[in-house]
Amino acid sequence: MSFHGQITDPADAHRTAAPARTLPVYDARRLTDGDGTATIVLDDKAYQLRITRAGKLILTK
Structure with a gap:
């Protein structure tokens, strides 16, 4: 699993990483x-x- 657009699998190296969205x-x-x-x-x-x-955490209506 990769986070923040980092490519961790060499097989995926040809793909362009999407810009990280700050939440x-x-x-x-x-x-x-x-x-x-x-x-x-x-x-x-x-x-x-x-x-x-x-x-x-519990969120209730």
């Missing part, structure tokens, strides 16, 4: 202000983002 990065702990929950709104609908004790 925004958000720290879930900063989004939740330390209490482990945040509300995210999309198209006037609210979703709850929660960090579990096991360190996993």
